[in-house]
Amino acid sequence: MKIIHVPEPGGPEKMQLADAPVPQQGPKQALVRLHASGVNFIDVYFRIALYKADLPITLGSEGAGVVEAVGAEVTEVAPGDRVAYAMSRGSYAQYAVVPAALLVKIPDHLDFPLAAAAMLQGMTAHYLTHSTYALKKGDTCLVHAAAGGAGGLIVQMAKMLGARVFGTVSTEQKAQIARGHGADETILYTQQDFEAEVKRLTGGRGVDVVYDSVGKTTFEKSLNSLRPRGLMALFGQSSGAVPPFDPNTLNGKGSLFLTRPSLGHYVATREELLWRAGDVLSWMDSGRLKVRIDRTYPLADAADAHRDLEARRTTGKLVLTIP
Ligand code: NDP
Secondary structure (H helix, E strand, C coil), X not given: CEEEEECCCCCHHHCEEEECCCCCCCCCEXXXXXXXXXXXXXXXXXXXXXXXXXXXXXXXXXEEEEEEEECCCCCCCCCCCEEXXXXXXXXXXXXXXXXXXXXXXXXXXXXXXXXXXXXXXXXXXXXXXXXXXXXXXXXXXXXXXXXXXXXXXXXXXXXXXXXEEEEEECCHHHHHHHHHHCCCEEEECCCCCHHHHHHHHCCCCCEEEEEECCCCCCHHHXXXXXXXXXXXXXXXXXXXXXXXXXXXXXXXXXXXXXXXXXXXXXXXXXXXXXXXXXXXXXXXXXXXXXXXXXXXXXXXXXXXXXXXXXXXXXXXXXXXXXX
16 A cells, blocks of 8 residues: 655655555454545654654544454444544555544545544534533634634634634734634734734733644733633644743733643543534534635645645645545
8 A cells, every 4th residue: 555654753855655565453443445634733743753653653643534344343333434533643544544433434425535624623623612611602712823724613613602703813814714714803913912902802801711722932922811710722832832831820810721632632432532523524514614625635745735734834624635
């Protein structure tokens, strides 16, 4: 089979198309013939060894395709099922062995690129808006990178829940996209002081929650944008890691809450996974949720997808199509 081979950590040039044997599933696993793979920032973190992995580095954390074979103890899916998943590495390939407990069946008329695009960022937006800080009607939230993959979905789900949503973006073109997702206000955080804007828009109060995927460049001002006892969900670091932090700061800024959540802890059981994935896929199916695929690339050009993502050139999801 064809696979993106990464022999050692480094830049996108380390990602080469190569041949490898088709993997063999274990008793609780399924062999999936992949047709599409999502591209996520976490793939970059594994590529550069910010997140550790064995060599050669296996890339790709979400995919969609057809179950080819299942292990003896698998009950969740059967050969021939159209499925999608997130959080198992190895989706930059024609075949992947995936824990069956992570697989969900996809609606008949949802195509593979859209299904692959929805899983990781869709379930992330779901847990952030429904669990980490469960938004309710009248709440206010600030969403960074609101035209991005995760950000665009958070904006849409926050609006479904009745919140007032402020979104930050780097360009006017991205602002239009964020407004298209439903953002009530957009802030060009490359030109405007977003903390001052949030204070102005909330009459000095601050927002109830900040969903921050940007990290280093936004962290401090995100805390300053919260109301007393507001919650900061720092879930990513597309601008770099936040430096070491003194918890007393949270007291000084109004008894704030700070959490650094990740998807794995919010799909802790099969039931929870099916709830989140089921909501995301059914909302897409009914048109309530729009997953915006910005660009697709053939598997062989996966390195270009990484270049575009890291260069901040993207507005939504990047997907690899797999021959
Ligand atoms: P995005 O589609 O949001 O792309 C990144 C965006 O971040 C850019 O388009 C850009 O938007 C913004 N950005 C700000 N500063 C920079 C910078 N210096 N370099 C690059 N981009 C920058 O990516 P994802 O939705 O895939 O992921 C965003 C972050 O969220 C990542 O850190 C990812 O690991 C994390 N994440 C965490 C999860 C979790 O469960 N904890 C799950 C999913 C993602 P703009 O130009 O508008 O500023």
